[in-house]
Amino acid sequence: MEQRQVTVEVLRRVIGRRLVAVTEARHWYRGRRDGDAESLLHLWLHFADVPPVKAHGCGEDLLLEFAEPYASYDMQEYGKTRVGPAQHPDLLAAYVGQLLLNVAPIQGYSLEPSVAGVRLRFEREDLVVASLSDEWLLVKDQVPEQLAAYLTVGSWLVSPAEK
Template identity: 35%
Template sequence: MIDNEQPLSAADLIGRRLLKVTTAFHHYRDDAPSLQHLWLHLEGLGPVRCHTPSTGVSLLVDEPHGPYSMDECGSVTVVENASDVPVTRFVGQLVRSVREIRYDDGRVDFTAGLTLQFPDGGVRLLGLDDDLIIVLQDRQPGTGGGLT
C-alpha cells in the first residue's frame, strides 16, 4: 500500500486488478445528483481517488469518506459498487492501459481526463467544473466498437 494523500501518475494503475469501486454523489437541492469523487480500489495500491480539483482530474491514494450534509448545498452520499456507474462492470479485471486526456490551448495545460482500458472494454473519466463524468467504451479503439 502507498501512504494516503500521495499523488499518483496514470501509469501507476497499469497491471492492477480493480477490486471494487466507491462513489460520492453530490445531491444539490434543486438539481440532479452529480458524481463528485470516484475511488478505484486497486490491488497493491488500495483506494485511489479520482478527484476533480475544479478543472481536470487528479489521482490520489486516499480512503473514501462517509456521507455528509451541507446546509446550503445539499448532501453527499457514498456508495460501494453502485450498479449505475459504468466502471463497476470491470470489477475483478486488470487495468491494461491508462492514457491521459490533455487540454492545452497554449496558455493552460492540464489533465482533463483519463482513459482506462480493461480486457472487456474501457471508460473515460472526464473532469468538468468539479464534477466527474464517466463515458463507457464497450470495445478497444479500432475494433469497431463505439462509445455508449
C-alpha cells in the same frame, strides 16, 4: 513535482492490477440524486495491493492521488453527500473485477500541460473519465466526437513491447 507528473506516476502504479471496487461520493437532495455523471463529486478506484486512487475534477484538471474515501456528510438545506460503493446501473460499477491493462492520459484544451482525464483500458472495454468545465465525463470506449476539440487522448503509458 508538478501535478501532471504526480498523476502519471499514480497511473503507472495501477496498470496491471485488478479493480476490486469503486467508491463514489454523490450529491443527494431531498432523497434524490441527479444522473450518473451529474451527481458524482469524487470517486475512488480500489486496485489490488495499492491504496485507493481518489479522482477529483477541478475545471479541466483531473487530480489523482492515493487517498482513502471520506465519510458521508450532511449539508443541511443543501442535501447530503453519500459515500458508498458504485452500483449498477452507474457506469463505474461495470468495471469492478476487471484487470487494468493500460492508461492513456487526456490533455484538456488549456495551454498548461495538465491531465484533464484518462482513458482506462480494461479487459473488456475502455473507460474515459475526465473533468471538463467542472463537470464529469464518464463514457465507454473513447472521447465522444463532439468533445474531441477539447480533449486529446495521449499515448498509452505502457508500450506493447513492455507488456
